[in-house]
Amino acid sequence: MKIISAAYNLIQNTDALTLTLGNFDGLHLGHQQLIERVLSYKDTKHAVLTFDPHPSLVLRKQPFRTLTQKDDKIELFARYPLDYAFIVDFDSKFSELSTKDFIDFLRGINVKRLVIGRDARFGYRGEGTIQDLKRYFIVDVVPDLVYNHTRVSTTYIKDFLSTGDLGSARKLLNRHYHIKGYVVHGNKVGHKLGFPTANIDYDHYFLPMSGVYYVKVLVDDVWYHAMANIGNNPTLNFTFEKRLEIYILDFNKNIYGKNINIVFMHYLRNELKFKSRNELIEQLKKDETSVRKLTI
Numbered sequence: 001m002k003i004i005s006a007a008y009n010l011i012q013n014t015d016a017l018t019l020t021l022g023n024f025d026g027l028h029l030g031h032q033q034l035i036e037r038v039l040s041y042k043d044t045k046h047a048v049l050t051f052d053p054h055p056s057l058v059l060r061k062q063p064f065r066t067l068t069q070k071d072d073k074i075e076l077f078a079r080y081p082l083d084y085a086f087i088v089d090f091d092s093k094f095s096e097l098s099t100k101d102f103i104d105f106l107r108g109i110n111v112k113r114l115v116i117g118r119d120a121r122f123g124y125r126g127e128g129t130i131q132d133l134k135r136y137f138i139v140d141v142v143p144d145l146v147y148n149h150t151r152v153s154t155t156y157i158k159d160f161l162s163t164g165d166l167g168s169a170r171k172l173l174n175r176h177y178h179i180k181g182y183v184v185h186g187n188k189v190g191h192k193l194g195f196p197t198a199n200i201d202y203d204h205y206f207l208p209m210s211g212v213y214y215v216k217v218l219v220d221d222v223w224y225h226a227m228a229n230i231g232n233n234p235t236l237n238f239t240f241e242k243r244l245e246i247y248i249l250d251f252n253k254n255i256y257g258k259n260i261n262i263v264f265m266h267y268l269r270n271e272l273k274f275k276s277r278n279e280l281i282e283q284l285k286k287d288e289t290s291v292r293k294l295t296i
Helices: 029-039 055-059 070-077 099-108 130-134 154-162 166-173 189-193 277-295
Strands: 002-006 017-021 045-052 084-089 111-117 138-142 178-184 198-201 211-219 222-231 243-248 259-269
Touching: 017 029, 029 045, 029 111, 029 138, 029 166, 045 070, 070 084, 070 178, 099 111, 099 130, 111 130, 130 138, 154 166, 166 259, 189 277, 198 259, 211 243, 211 277, 222 259, 222 277, 259 277
Parallel strands: 002 084, 017 045, 017 111, 045 084, 111 138
Antiparallel strands: 178 198, 178 259, 198 243, 211 222, 211 259, 222 243
């Protein structure tokens, strides 16, 4: 798979393409269905086109969280025998492309066929429609994928993660949800409690429901079992912004500054406020026992 990441007016291609395009945040089963349809055509090369950063990070004034970031998408695209992954730099200039200019861009990279969902919109303020595309391309509109009478979407998966329903999120993603982030310095409260935790800078990733989780952690290409806490630390060291902290079992290496991968396996319990430091420590011991049982 050839990866072409650039401003839209710098992207070039001469091969005839069957292409699907979108944000592909999460690359869930609905997105996977589009890619599989692209691959079903044998008369062209196969391609996906997505945007970085996510348009909502550019266009919205309030914070926005994503299920996947650029590197995640590339890794997930690479699981398919695609010929090209086009990653367009999303900025205000690109967002203001007219319907005609957007179509001209697609024609300029030699798109012959588009595979899209029924609600596909494009161009400035989403003014471009499927009918506009049909004037210039072969258009294959793929029906919605439905789970529990609801259309599979990134928002739907976020709803499951927000309630701690990792199982349903896993079904729709076709994999465990994960977050990648850098280990940053904290205030060492975990060390004082006997549970040294790594504080994670999770950037724009969407955080699941506050609480304690069994997670697997990839550090320097080695997988470890760990306990994760998401929340505001209501008992000690309260913070307004949610934190993601992990306690890796049987681990004592210095990993500050490292980029690690945290895979959410099982939701254990809600975040609680304890009456005392000792009560918190006793609960953490119980959580560790629960995690160890899950690793067997």
